[in-house]
Amino acid sequence: MENTYAGNFIHDIVDQDIAAGKTRVHTRFPPEPNGYLHIGSLKAVWINYTIAKKYGGKFNLRFDDTNPAKESDEFVVAMKDSIHWMGFEYDGGMFFGSDYFDKCYEYAVLLIKKGLAFVCDLAPEDMRKTRGTLKTPGVNSPYRERGVEENLDLFGRMRAGEFPDGSRVLRAKIDMSSPNMNMRDPAIYRILHKTHHHTGDKWCIYPMYDYAHPIQDAIEGITHSCCSLEFEDHRPLYDWVINSIGFEDKPRQIEFARLNITRTVTGKRYLRQLVEGKFVDGWDDPRMPTIVGLRRRGYTPEALVDFLTRAGVAKANSVVDIGLMEHCVREDLGKHAPRAMAVIDPIKVVLANWEDGKVDELTMENHPDHPEMGEHKVKMGREIYIERDDFMIDPPGKFFRLKPGGEVRLKGAYIIKCENVVTGEDGRPSELHCTVDFSSRSGSEGSGRKVKGTIHWVDAATAIPAEFRLYDYMLSEETEDAGDVDGLEETEDAGAKEFTDNFNHQSKIVARGFVEPAIAGAAPLTHYQFLRLGYFVADPDTAPGKPVFNRVVGLKDTYAKAKEQ
């Protein structure tokens, strides 16, 4: 897509590096496999992937699995699938942070020998106490000046499994009075007797992110390591590790603002809570901002990339209106989705002057702007269904659709006139009796006759019952954005409670109506525009003869809007 959208400051940085002599570009996406890929993490994939492509470089996928307590293969597989579906090819290869555990260990030994790391016996709470506060410096660990030999011996025994979890750590020896908390002798290895999803029981000590990440980047030859803003403070430590170990090719960390979207939650912790608490039907529930969820909701990779492109990349914290994301699918689907007819909330219409048993066959275009997409046939008999909303017994103001004594065009068929309304026991109209103007048949001589409104319909005799799942946003309008929710997390329980209270519990509605036979057997993930109803996608739950469609986005209904005011 041609883009007149905002530039990307990271490209400027890479341009400068190239001008300064850098000869290649290599990026990576390093997720921890502890959840499903969502739109927020997709931004990171996209940024790193796009930079590699733009500069003819390689892109790696690397699972950052340095904490066996939180990771699993289910998530590895799921994330890979989502990245494949998006079409982001990791031509630099797929790796695991755990592939480098041997190297990490080796370098740790090197740091000890250089006098840049030491084994600390402080208990976790004592380490916290001696770290100081944001405004006061910390104090040196009593174990800080341990000799190299003793450190080597202790570290070796940590690895051998001689000590229990939490009893000791390996710390980088930097500066306990640094104003940057990350530099106050951070732990770089901890003891964790836990089976790793990838290395099994080979290790009982695991490197910390701040130590392992720069090593992983350096070993893979990464040149530009793009991550989110909260790691800015970690960059000095990242560079410290690279320089202390002495890597020749130094990767460079660049930070960008994460993606926030109104009425959407992207913190993995909260998403997990929705799944585990059964607030949604799973990680692929269409209300979820996961890639699998968005896919089931009808988003296409093209629409998602377009959205990320338009939202832009910058360093200012921001919340993008979800309307922009919807605009992007709407635009994509508007071009490619075939048009078809469905009725979600049906009311029966009997065509009084239609000869009993007569069946007409009408031709419907698949797309008004793309004749090459062809057309399909629709049968029509004496009884049809129209949308209940398309009829009003006592319409206020300008109402172009069907009303008593009024005329309306049935899309692709005839103009009908409402002669009589049958009222059901509940007081609502239950059936409409109309007469057909046979001379107005679409495509015929008389089809030029204009009436104010045109509505969609399905043939009662041949339409197939279908289920329509209408999904709303996960957060109500009052809860403006993810930030509102993330701000609640002070205490785990209070945050959790308040978050689930905020979840939009009315966000899934199931309607039962009809679709025309031609699309009843649509393959999962096939898109349609059901005319004014909006864009729909065939759900994977669809079974033979039992179509299920999810709403992607509705069309604007300016009449409905005017009515509200």
Add this chain to the structure above:
RNA sequence: UGGGGUGUCGCCAAGCGGUAAGGCACGGGACUUUGACUCCCGCAUCCGUAGGUUCGAAUCCUGCCACCCCAGCCA
């Protein structure tokens, strides 16, 4: 005076000393066998704020204000 960041239209976001791009949203009009789509047109005398430098500043300098991140043996 802890440190690190960020502040440009309702929401994103360009701009890098020469006199405010673009997208979404919104408003108006044209078109229309769905009031959608599409197409036109409009939409910041102003860049957090107060000063300063300059012929000239959103862009440079200084002070202030606001918001975000950091005290995990998480990532």
